[in-house]
Amino acid sequence: MRMIILAPLLAAIPGAALAEPLTFDAALQRAAREAPSLQANEAGVDATRSAAIAAGRLPDPTLDLGVQGFPVSGPNAGSFNRDDFTMTTIGLSQQFPNPAKRRAQRERAQADIGIAEAGAAAEAQNVRLETALAWVDLYYAKRRLAQLQRLDASLSELQATVSARLASGSARPSAALEPDQLRGAVNDRRSDLAAEVTKAQARLARFTGDLQADVSGDPPMLEVDRAQLAARLGGLPRLQALDAETRAADAETELARADKRPDWRVSTSYGRRDPAFGDLVSVGVSIDLPLFARRRQDPKIAARASEAERARLMRAAGERELAAALNGDLADHAMHHQRLMNARNTLVPLAKHRAELDMASYAAGKLDLGSALLSSLALAEAEVDALAREADVARDTIRINFTYGPITDGGTRP
Known part of the structure; x- marks a missing residue:
């Protein structure tokens, strides 16, 4: 009965308070832990x-989304399908x-x-x-x-x-x-x-x-x-x-x-136009030019x-x-x-x-x-x-x- 009563009190005592004296090796091992x-x-x-x-x-590839050739003036202003230059594009580019x-x-x-x-x-x-x-x-x-x-x-x-x-x-x-x-x-x-x-x-x-x-x-x-x-x-x-x-x-x-050595980038894109004019595909390569290395x-x-x-x-x-x-x-x-x-x-x-x-x-x-x-x-x-x-x-x-x-x-x- 006494142990049952004292159990919560013993559990509340920190483990360090009940610790035994440490030998030299035991102290080193405990400190390492x-x-x-x-x-x-x-x-x-x-x-x-x-x-x-x-x-x-x-580097991670880059997704490119855009609109090209959208008319903002003239008779075709604000229209996606009355101008043969307007197209929506989607593309990917990767730097190397x-x-x-x-x-x-x-x-x-x-x-x-x-x-x-x-x-x-x-x-x-x-x-x-x-x-x-x-x-x-x-x-x-x-x-x-x-x-x-x-x-x-x-x-x-x-x-x-x-x-x-x-x-x-x-x-x-x-x-x-x-x-x-x-x-x-x-x-x-x-x-x-x-x-x-x-x-x-x-x-x-x-x-x-x-x-x-x-x-x-x-x-x-x-x-x-x-x-x-x-x-x-x-x-x-x-x-x-x-x-x-x-x-x-x-x-x-x-x-x-x-x-001083050039990096380069590869890109490709797909352009969608009015069906009357046909779609376009673009592929390109860009290369850095470290031409002014002295400065x-x-x-x-x-x-x-x-x-x-x-x-x-x-x-x-x-x-x-x-x-x-x-x-x-x-x-x-x-x-x-x-x-x-x-x-x-x-x-x-x-x-x-x-x-x-x-x-x-x-x-x-x-x-x-x-x-x-x-x-x-x-x-x-x-x-x-x-x-x-x-x-x-x-x-x-x-x-x-x-x-x-x-x-x-x-x-x-x-």
Whole structure:
């Protein structure tokens, strides 16, 4: 009975509110299905492919209807059958653009498809990258927040020790305030991390559609292969888009050149007159005459050729820019990795050893509580900073592989 009563309420709860935490791969796969921008780009690609079907086709024929030789003055004015020149006509005409123009139109349509597909691939790459970074940011923000919560728990234990010392008279009264002061500083840091968690959840929800986005599992273990990534730069969506724009500019140049070749039109008509005079049939061909190319077609050809050269130079500049960006990202990754190793091997162990020594000195009555607590706070900050450095390395690895590596599936493999 309770389930029957609660069923309508459960049905009214959005599916995202009941969603389970997402692993890294699951988040990527869900973003690939749910991101509206990807669906919008796919619709754009479909539209471009559909429009390309008509490229290079013959124009529709034209139906001509008319009246010729209708008298408007003289003795036969206003009569269809008293004048032997009056006739009603019906005809068809068909335009035939020159083959070079139609071929260039088809090439331009294929280039437009390439531009649309490259744009969709670039957006898929961006969605995949931003989803992965949001997942990693949420994962490490929650870990850093948990680290501070463990410090808060240890402060509660220390508060009991201070209370016992106050009762025995071995501690000064102001010492009772020092754990609370440290807890206040920890609360400020926790508020910052809680905000980071909320922001990361919002970014993850943007791409996955899960309003209660959460993470489960561990981040992927990815390697950075400099040589392999550098060799694959030419296949990245950004450069593929520039390649397609170059092909489009070349097609526009061919279209301009095709204007120097004449188009032609075939027409036929049937003229009906009074039966006493007989009907007429007409057939004709009209041909364009591009006689003034120096002032009409040639300037357009030069302009389109300059645009094509510009597109090729932009493509070369784009490849250099990507190569420079890859080297810069690899340098940042190496720096972040060194900082992480320094934190793990030096900073955290030293902070831990100092905190232990200071707490032992406090227990022996050789150090005041404030100094011992500051050492504990320094240890917590060192551990949180180490997690932040680990997050930087993970972000670098994901950014490099997902930006400069090919997209093969919705999972962790770049």
